[in-house]
Amino acid sequence: MRAVVVTEPGGPEVLRVMEVPDPVPGPDEIRVRVEYTACNRADIMQRLGGYPDPVRREHEILGLEYAGRVESVGDRVTRWSVGDRVMGIESGACNAGFVVTHERLAMPVPLALADDEMGAVPEVFTTAWDALVAQGGLTSGRWALVHAGGSGVGTAAIQIARAIGARIAVTCSARKAEACRELGADLVLERSPADWASALKEAVPDGVDVVLDVIGGEEADRNLRVVRPQGTIMQVGLLGGPTATVSTGLILTKRVHWIGTTLRNRPIEQKIAAVQRFCAEMLPLFDSGALRPVIDRVVDVDDVADAHRHMEADLNVGKILLRM
């Protein structure tokens, strides 16, 4: 099969689209012919050498999510038949012609979604839902704050918050503000160095219940200022760097829960548990129309380097898909 391989750490130019051996499914696994996969920030970090796939493979293949059709099934598989549309998250190796996955880790594709749209769902909607709802405890009536509202995770988070009856504030760059408003954000704040924290405290004086932060760095301390007592800060990424100086006094007196989370490093039973709950709680909302994938662009896999450049320049609103 063809796959996007990193042979040495570096810029987008180190990416190679090359032939590698097809993966072989075990008895509880299915093999999926990938039609659409996607670029994520984690792929860029992995390309730079900073965020390795925990699974050791012969080739270091990028890609955390896939969508396509079941091509073959293992002996013990009962949930899927050849030809079914499936999508899912993996710890890596999804920018590839085939993905092999446990049958319970794959998700059915809602009928309402077109083939390209299914490629824009797994990673960002699972991440946003898991952080905001499953771990963060967001419910109707509560406020979320999400940084990078125009990103893939941000555009998913806005829709999820609206769909469950919560309210949501986002930070974003000025050029993404309109898109965030159109998706339903209740409050769109220009991101730092603008003083978004003061603006948010004025609009939501009691503080927000859950923060979903992909940035960290200087935003970490502002998160502590705007979260309400007993609120939760979900740290999902660290685009702002790997350290931060924070007011631990606010952690203590507000009784904050500051929780780091990644999907990639979880053992399979935790991934399956999250995915199964996501399927029950979120997938019906794609068919109802409450959730819809936000696609910035679809790029042929041979142009994966361009896709990386586009994401690194922070030009995308929503997902950058790769067509296999």
Add this chain to the structure above:
Amino acid sequence: MRAVVVTEPGGPEVLRVMEVPDPVPGPDEIRVRVEYTACNRADIMQRLGGYPDPVRREHEILGLEYAGRVESVGDRVTRWSVGDRVMGIESGACNAGFVVTHERLAMPVPLALADDEMGAVPEVFTTAWDALVAQGGLTSGRWALVHAGGSGVGTAAIQIARAIGARIAVTCSARKAEACRELGADLVLERSPADWASALKEAVPDGVDVVLDVIGGEEADRNLRVVRPQGTIMQVGLLGGPTATVSTGLILTKRVHWIGTTLRNRPIEQKIAAVQRFCAEMLPLFDSGALRPVIDRVVDVDDVADAHRHMEADLNVGKILLRM
């Protein structure tokens, strides 16, 4: 009644033992004649002006815990009779002749405890159990790390961890090491600037499951280094100062839960819920002998300033009680 009153922020010399009006119980409340109360670090912070009692009172009376006998009961009280031995935690005003409290917030005193011993139980055992077990999830087979092992909370934490089948490492100053070992600590580490984190990583290479930290400051980042993936850091105090620079990358990749907690600021229903569960899970262990109060000294209330000086000099192992 007599009470320890702070009339202005300052050193131990600002403390006044003076006559103030007796508190009046409501229909669901009891009035307790206090026999023993205690000094806690929070009292020192409150005396310095930095940690106010959330309840507004005519006089600012110190004291987070009491033990004594029921003196009178409100009309709707069913759980207590005059003369019963009770003990408990409050948001303040326990360094006093009487305490008024909700009948469900008061705890019965285990038979095995002498009158002075009951004064050494409420705050430190509740705090240590709530942080380690109720919130931190410590169970048999797991490792805890507790800073300030010789403190009131530390000496309680060591015993609780042992009693439930967990293992426990503590940091402390050299002069408190022997006391920590005698109480049952599995690993006693000299505290910073000694390199306790490397020593702990060598002894417990997979990392500790729960950290109970009353210090923060420079220890905050070390906590992140020694906690295991998906472990929990309970921030219970900040003797090391109100800010810290930390490796947020470790929060993320280890999926750490960093949780701030105080008992004082909780609304009454949360306090009662914690206390009732503590009564069920921990009080029987005083009668079985698995837990015992650790009393550094008993000081007459008129000498409360001396008690504060002793605590500020970090000379105590276990509780400093005040006899009313």
